[in-house]
Amino acid sequence: MNVALFPVADYWWLYVAFTGLVAILLAIDLALHRQExxxxxxxxxxxxxxxxxxxxxxxxxxxxFTAARYSPGVGRQxxxxxxxxxxxxxxxxxxxxFVFALVFRxxxxxxxxxxxxxxxxxxxAMVFRGVFIAAGTALVRFEWVMILFGVxxxxxxxxxxVQKERQLNPDDSLVIRWVRRFFPVTGEFHGxxxxxxxxxxxxxxxxxxxxxxxxxxxxxxxxxxxxxxxGVTRExxxxxxxxxxxxxxxxxxxFLLAGAMDRFxxxxxxxxxxxxxxxxxxxxxxxxxxxxxxxxxxxGIISGVIAVSILLSLAxxxxxxxxxxxxxxxxxxxxxxAAGIVFLMLSVAGFLYAAGLGHRLLPLxxxxxxGAEALYWAAACNLVCGVLLLGGARVWKRA
Numbered sequence: 001m002n003v004a005l006f007p008v009a010d011y012w013w014l015y016v017a018f019t020g021l022v023a024i025l026l027a028i029d030l031a032l033h034r035q036e037x038x039x040x041x042x043x044x045x046x047x048x049x050x051x052x053x054x055x056x057x058x059x060x061x062x063x064x065f066t067a068a069r070y071s072p073g074v075g076r077q078x079x080x081x082x083x084x085x086x087x088x089x090x091x092x093x094x095x096x097x098f099v100f101a102l103v104f105r106x107x108x109x110x111x112x113x114x115x116x117x118x119x120x121x122x123x124x125a126m127v128f129r130g131v132f133i134a135a136g137t138a139l140v141r142f143e144w145v146m147i148l149f150g151v152x153x154x155x156x157x158x159x160x161x162v163q164k165e166r167q168l169n170p171d172d173s174l175v176i177r178w179v180r181r182f183f184p185v186t187g188e189f190h191g192x193x194x195x196x197x198x199x200x201x202x203x204x205x206x207x208x209x210x211x212x213x214x215x216x217x218x219x220x221x222x223x224x225x226x227x228x229x230x231g232v233t234r235e236x237x238x239x240x241x242x243x244x245x246x247x248x249x250x251x252x253x254x255f256l257l258a259g260a261m262d263r264f265x266x267x268x269x270x271x272x273x274x275x276x277x278x279x280x281x282x283x284x285x286x287x288x289x290x291x292x293x294x295x296x297x298x299x300g301i302i303s304g305v306i307a308v309s310i311l312l313s314l315a316x317x318x319x320x321x322x323x324x325x326x327x328x329x330x331x332x333x334x335x336x337x338a339a340g341i342v343f344l345m346l347s348v349a350g351f352l353y354a355a356g357l358g359h360r361l362l363p364l365x366x367x368x369x370x371g372a373e374a375l376y377w378a379a380a381c382n383l384v385c386g387v388l389l390l391g392g393a394r395v396w397k398r399a
Contacts, residue, residue, distance in 0.1 A: 004137075004234070004235055004236055004237075005066065005069075005070065005074070005078065005235055005237075006235065006236070006237040007236070008137075008236065011237070014237065015237065015240070018237075018240075018241060018244075022126070022244055022248070025054070025248065026119075026122075026123070026248075029047075029119070030119060033115055033119075036112045036113065036116070036191070036192050037112050038111040038112050038114075039111075039114075039115055039252075039255040041255070041256065043255075044252050044253075044254075044255035044256040045256055047249075047251075047252035048249060048252040048253050048256050050252075051245070051248055051249030051252055051253075052249060054245065054248075055086055055245040055246075055249070056083075058082070058241065058245065059079045059082050059083050059086075060079070062075075062078060062079050062082055062238075062241075063075040063076060063078070063079035066078045066079070077295060078233075078235060078238060080295045080296055080299055081232055081233035081235060081238050081295050082233070082238045082241065082242050083299055084232040084233070084295060084298050084299040084302060085229040085232050085233055085238055085239060085242030085243070086242040086245055086246055087299065087302050087303055087306070088225070088228050088229055088231075088232060088242075088274060088278065088302055089225055089228075089229055089242055089243055089246035089247075090246040090249065090253075091270075091271060091274060091302070091306045092221065092224065092225045092228065092271060092274075093221075093225075093246055093247070093250050093253070094253075094257075094264070094267060094271070096217070096218060096221050096250065097250070097253065097254045097257060099214075099217050100118070100214065100254055101254075103210060103213055103214060103217075104210070107206055107209070107210050109189075109206075109207065109210055110189070112192075113189070113191075113192045113207060114255075115251065115255070116192050116207075117207060117210055117211050117214065118214075118250070118251040118254065119251065120211060121211060121214045121215060121218065122247055122248065122250065122251060124211075124215045124218070125215070125218045125222070125247050125250075126243075126244055126247055128215070128218070128219050128222060129222050129226060129243050129244075129247070130240065132222050132223075132226045133226060133236060133239050133240050133243065134236075136226055136227065136230055136239070137236040137239070140230055140234050146230075146282050146283075147282065147283050149227040149230060149231065149279075149282055150231065150278075150279040150280070150281070150282030150283035150284075151279065151283060152227060152279070153224070153227055153228055153231065153275045153276070153278055153279030153282070154275070154276050154279035154280065154283070155279075156224050156275055156279075157271075157272040157273065157274070157275030157276035157279060158272065158276060160268060160269075160271060160272040160275065161268075161269050161272035161273070175212060175213065175216045176209060176212070176213055179204070179209060179212055180209070183203070183204050184198075184201060184202075184203045184204070185203060185204055185205070185206065185208075185209060186198065186203045186204070186205050186206065188206070189205060189206055189207060190205050192207065193205055193207070194207055194208040194211065195208065224275065225243070226239070226243070228274075228275060228278050229242055229243060230282075231278035231279065231281055231282045232278065232281070232295065232298055232302075233295075263313055263314065263317065263318070264309070264310060264313045265313055265317075265318040266309045266310075266312040266313040266316070267306075267309045267310060267313055269309065270305050270306055270308065270309025270310075271306075271309075273305050273309075274302055274305055274306065277298075277301060277302070277305070278302075281293050281298065346378075350378050
């Protein structure tokens, strides 16, 4: 939908009601998990099924509500947009879970405290994402912002596909260093407490350090995921609700997949492909299909890519020894980044001229004769070449 059906100014009560529902669900979750004990696989599987079922039920309620307010066709469209946004956000959250597992392992967080950390992490994530969504809703009214978001997602997706795995070291985080500089940190855990008093001085525990690091990590992930959801829908209520439901199910899915996440090594490439597809949808496919790419097709492509990535991960386990990196000479180390930058500049120019913005800045009759479709194709090819050259340059530089 290109026009908001449920703007906050007119439907504030709808946002308040949904937030109240989420508060009730979180209170029930907290009450059922108030004891400090590890989350079993059975418990995690049940709660994962509960959160997914609630998301599906909400999508049906959204259909009924929208159909009553507008029409069944609009209700179906909005319901599918919610499901597509939910699948995108839930899939990208899996990448978050890899980081969660590494952080818990790095700080040696006992499993009985992990649920509490993730619970408060979810609260913070919903607040931060609410701010991101509010800002995004104000910006996506401008067509050039959607194109910028799309190009950003394409670049992020290609970088995710070509980037080598990096060693996580929370001690190198600027936020963690800042926290430890201004707040005294205890040397050991004090149960599930985040703050303790030692010799009359207020200290934060390592559990609070973990929580701060997870919040900042999720904030960085939101920079990718929120624009991705805007790529499948511009309805702010759908963006907000799909994000919230995905974040709500994040904790249960983490405990469900905690012991098997290393097996989904192909999923990273699947997520990269999803980001590239959503980015292309924003900068090209929507324009090609008269303003809106079919949401049913989008949902099928996104779900299919994720499913195939999981199946390939299970069918072809990760190799133990990576292939040796290629080496290149000094000339190549200079030429490849330079060529990559040139291709990226051509890509940006191509997207601007395809959208009609470039002709206002610098009219070029020859480009006008090519047509928007050809310019979009050329810009996409230049973008892929540029990112691959820059990504390859970084890999060879590390070799």
